Amino acid sequence: MPEKAFMKGNEALAEAAIRAGCRYFFGYPITPQSEIPHYMAKHLPRYGGVYLQSESEVAAINMVHGASGAGARVLTSSSGPGISLKSEGISFLAGAELPAVIANIMRGGPGLGNTQPSQADYHQATRGGGHGDYKTIVLAPYSVQEVVDLTYKAFHLADNYRTPVIILGDGFLGQMMEPVELPQMIEPEDLPSKPWATVGKGRRTRNIVTSLCLPPEENDALNRKLQKKYNLISEKETLVETYLLEDADYIIAAFGITARIALAAVDLARKEGIKAGLVRPITLWPFPEKELAKSAENAKGILTVELNMGQMVDDVRLAVSGKAPVKFYGVTGGLFPTPKDILTEIKKLEVAVNG
Amino acid sequence: MVREFSRPKSLLPENYLYCPGCTHGIIQRLVAEALDELNLTPKTVGVAAVGCSVTNFHLFDVDMQQAPHGRAPAVATGVKRVLPDSTVFIYQGDGDLAAIGTAEIVHAAARGEKITVIFVNNAIFGMTGGQMAPTTILGQKTTTSPYGRNKDVEGYPLRVSEMLATIPGAVYVSRTSVHNPKHVNRTKKAIKKAFQVQENGEGFAIVEVLSSCPTNWGLSPLDALKWVEEKMIPYYPLGEFRTPSEVTN
Ligand SMILES: Cc1ncc(C[n+]2csc(CCOP(=O)(O)OP(=O)(O)O)c2C)c(N)n1
Ligand code: SF4
Numbered sequence: 001m002p003e004k005a006f007m008k009g010n011e012a013l014a015e016a017a018i019r020a021g022c023r024y025f026f027g028y029p030i031t032p033q034s035e036i037p038h039y040m041a042k043h044l045p046r047y048g049g050v051y052l053q054s055e056s057e058v059a060a061i062n063m064v065h066g067a068s069g070a071g072a073r074v075l076t077s078s079s080g081p082g083i084s085l086k087s088e089g090i091s092f093l094a095g096a097e098l099p100a101v102i103a104n105i106m107r108g109g110p111g112l113g114n115t116q117p118s119q120a121d122y123h124q125a126t127r128g129g130g131h132g133d134y135k136t137i138v139l140a141p142y143s144v145q146e147v148v149d150l151t152y153k154a155f156h157l158a159d160n161y162r163t164p165v166i167i168l169g170d171g172f173l174g175q176m177m178e179p180v181e182l183p184q185m186i187e188p189e190d191l192p193s194k195p196w197a198t199v200g201k202g203r204r205t206r207n208i209v210t211s212l213c214l215p216p217e218e219n220d221a222l223n224r225k226l227q228k229k230y231n232l233i234s235e236k237e238t239l240v241e242t243y244l245l246e247d248a249d250y251i252i253a254a255f256g257i258t259a260r261i262a263l264a265a266v267d268l269a270r271k272e273g274i275k276a277g278l279v280r281p282i283t284l285w286p287f288p289e290k291e292l293a294k295s296a297e298n299a300k301g302i303l304t305v306e307l308n309m310g311q312m313v314d315d316v317r318l319a320v321s322g323k324a325p326v327k328f329y330g331v332t333g334g335l336f337p338t339p340k341d342i343l344t345e346i347k348k349l350e351v352a353v354n355g
Numbered sequence: 356m357v358r359e360f361s362r363p364k365s366l367l368p369e370n371y372l373y374c375p376g377c378t379h380g381i382i383q384r385l386v387a388e389a390l391d392e393l394n395l396t397p398k399t400v401g402v403a404a405v406g407c408s409v410t411n412f413h414l415f416d417v418d419m420q421q422a423p424h425g426r427a428p429a430v431a432t433g434v435k436r437v438l439p440d441s442t443v444f445i446y447q448g449d450g451d452l453a454a455i456g457t458a459e460i461v462h463a464a465a466r467g468e469k470i471t472v473i474f475v476n477n478a479i480f481g482m483t484g485g486q487m488a489p490t491t492i493l494g495q496k497t498t499t500s501p502y503g504r505n506k507d508v509e510g511y512p513l514r515v516s517e518m519l520a521t522i523p524g525a526v527y528v529s530r531t532s533v534h535n536p537k538h539v540n541r542t543k544k545a546i547k548k549a550f551q552v553q554e555n556g557e558g559f560a561i562v563e564v565l566s567s568c569p570t571n572w573g574l575s576p577l578d579a580l581k582w583v584e585e586k587m588i589p590y591y592p593l594g595e596f597r598t599p600s601e602v603t604n
Contacts, residue, residue, distance in 0.1 A: 024433075026433065050436045050437075058458075059429040062423060062429035062433070063430070063433035065420070066420065066430035066434040066437070067437045070400065072437045089423060089426070198400045199400065199441065200398035200417075201399075201418045203397070206417055206419065208419050208421070210419075214410070
C-alpha cells in the first residue's frame with residue numbers, strides 16, 4: 001500500500017528527494033523555501049546523509065557541483081535572489097554535464113522584491129539563467145502531490161541526461177498542505193553507477209569533470225553535444241495537461257498554482273456558456289509548443305495568466321505563431337487573480353475577438 | 356645510466372602552458388611528488404581553480420574537477436562530504452583564493468573541511484594580464500595599479516595565512532617559497548604535511564607558496580626569484596602559523 005501523508009509543499013519536496021535517493025543537501029536560508037532545508041537538516045542525518053548550510057548560495061551550488069561530480073544525487077533549494085547567485089554555478093553544471101536538482105520556490109522580484117508567492121522567474125529558469133548556450137529542464141508542479149511526483153522524477157531526469165533540473169514552485173505551493181501519496185524509497189546503493197564520476201581513479205584512467213574547452217573546436221563540439229541532448233529532451237520529456245480543449249473557443253494557458261485558479265475559471269466560463277479550456281505546461285522547458293500550436297488552430301483566442309508581468313506569454317506567442325490572438329493577464333508578488341477575475345479577462349478577449 | 360630525476364607518476368606528459376621561468380610548474384610538481392610518495396594517487400580527487408593553473412586538471416594523473424573562479428573550496432567540500440575517505444586537494448591562485456573566493460576559503464577553514472589547499476601567491480592576477488591582486492604589495496606596479504599600489508587608494512595587501520591561522524578549524528597553516536632549492540625542499544615538506552593532516556582526519560590544511568610571475572612582473576626569471584626573496588618575503592614572512600602537534604615530518 002502506498003504511504004500517505006499530509007504535508008506542506010516544501011516538506012513534500014524534501015521528502016520526495018530523500019525517497020529518490022538524495023542524501024546530500026547544500027543551501028542557504030531564504031523565504032519562502034526554508035522548510036526544505038529544515039526538513040533536510042532534520043532527516044538527512046538519519047539516512048547517513050549530509051545537510052550542510054553553506055556561507056552563500058554561490059558556495060551552495062558549487063558544493064552541489066562537487067557532490068554531483070563525486071557521483072551523488074544532490075539537492076539545493078532557494079528563491080529569487082539566491083537563484084540569481086547560483087546562476088554561474090548552474091551554467092557550470094550544464095557545461096560539465098553534471099546532474100543536480102535545484103528548487104526555486106519563487107518570490108516577488110525584482111531585487112529584494114517580497115517574500116510572497118510569484119512566478120517572476122519564468123524567464124530566468126527557462127532560458128538557463130546563467131551564461132552560455134544551455135538549458136535546464138524546468139518542472140512546474142501545481143499541487144503538493146505533483147511536487148512529490150515531479151521531484152522524484154527530477155532526480156531520474158537529471159541522472160539520465162546528466163543535466164541540472166529546476167523545480168519551479170512558488171511560495172503558495174511551498175506553504176500549502178495537502179494529502180499526498182509518497183513513492184517508494186530508493187537506496188542510493190541501488191542506483192546505477194556513474195562511471196564518469198570523480199571518486200579517485202583507483203586502477204582505471206582518470207576522470208575529469210570540467211566545462212573548460214580552450215580550443216574553439218572543442219567548445220563547438222561541446223555545444224553541439226549539448227544541443228543534441230536538449231533536442232532529445234524536447235522530443236521525449238515534454239509534459240503538458242489539458243482540460244476541456246476539444247471544443248474550446250477560448251484557451252487559458254497557465255502553469256503551476258495559477259493553473260489551479262484557471263481550472264476553476266474554465267468551469268465558471270462553461271457555466272456561462274463560454275467554451276473555455278486550459279493548457280497547463282508541466283515542463284516549462286521543454287515547452288509544449290506542439291500542444292499549444294495544435295490547440296490554437298481552432299481557438300478564437302488565448303489568454304495567458306501568470307503571477308508576473310508576462311513571461312510565459314512569450315513562449316505561448318512563439319508556439320501559437322499568429323494562429324490566434326494571444327492576450328496576457330497577470331499580477332505580481334503575493335497578489336492572486338480569482339477565477340472571476342480570469343473570467344472577466346476571457347470576456348474582454350471575447351469582445352476584442354468578436355469586435 | 357641511472358636516471359636520477361624523472362617525472363612524478365602523478366604528473367602526465369601533457370603540454371604545460373606556463374610561461375618560461377614561472378614557478379607554478381615547480382609547485383605543481385611538488386604536489387605530484389607528495390601524492391606519489393604518500394601513495395595517495397588512486398584515492399585522490401583534485402579540484403582545479405581558475406587562473407594560470409586552470410588546465411592543471413589535464414596534468415595531474417588523478418580524478419579532477421574544474422571549479423568556477425574562486426569556488427574550489429566549495430566544490431572540494433561537496434566532494435569530501437560525499438567521499439570522506441578520499442583525499443581532496445585544491446590548487447588556487449591568489450586572485451582566485453584571496454579576491455573572488457575569500458568567503459569560500461574562510462568558511463571551508465571555519466568548517467574544518469578535511470581538504471588540502473595549495474595556495475599559490477604571486478602577488479598578481481597572472482592569467483588575465485597582470486592586474487592588481489589583493490596580495491599585490493605596496494608600491495607594486497600592475498596593469499590596474501600603474502602608479503604602484505597605494506595604501507590610500509587600493510588599501511593594504513591581505514596576509515591570508517595569518518588570517519586563516521586565527522580559525523580553529525584550520526589546523527595546518529604554513530607559508531613557504533620556491534625561490535631557491537632550499538625553500539623548494541621546505542615547500543615539499545609542507546605540502547606533504549598538509550596531505551598527512553588530511554589523512555589523519557585532523558582538519559583543514561593550507562600551504563601558501565610564494566611564487567614568481569616573471570611575465571607580468573616584467574622581470575627575467577632570475578630577477579623574479581630575487582624579487583620574491585627581497586620584496587615578498589619581508590611582507591609575507593615564511594613559517595608555520597599553525598600545526599597540529601600530532602603531525603610529524
Ligand atoms: C567569475 C569570473 N570572474 C573573472 C574571471 C577572469 N579571471 C580568470 S583568472 C583570473 C585571475 C587569476 O589570478 P590568480 O588567481 O592570482 O592566478 P594566476 O593566474 O596568477 O596564477 C580572473 C580574474 C573568471 N574566470 N570568472
Ligand atoms: S602569467 Fe605569470 S603566473 Fe601565469 S604562467 Fe605566466 S609567469 Fe606564470
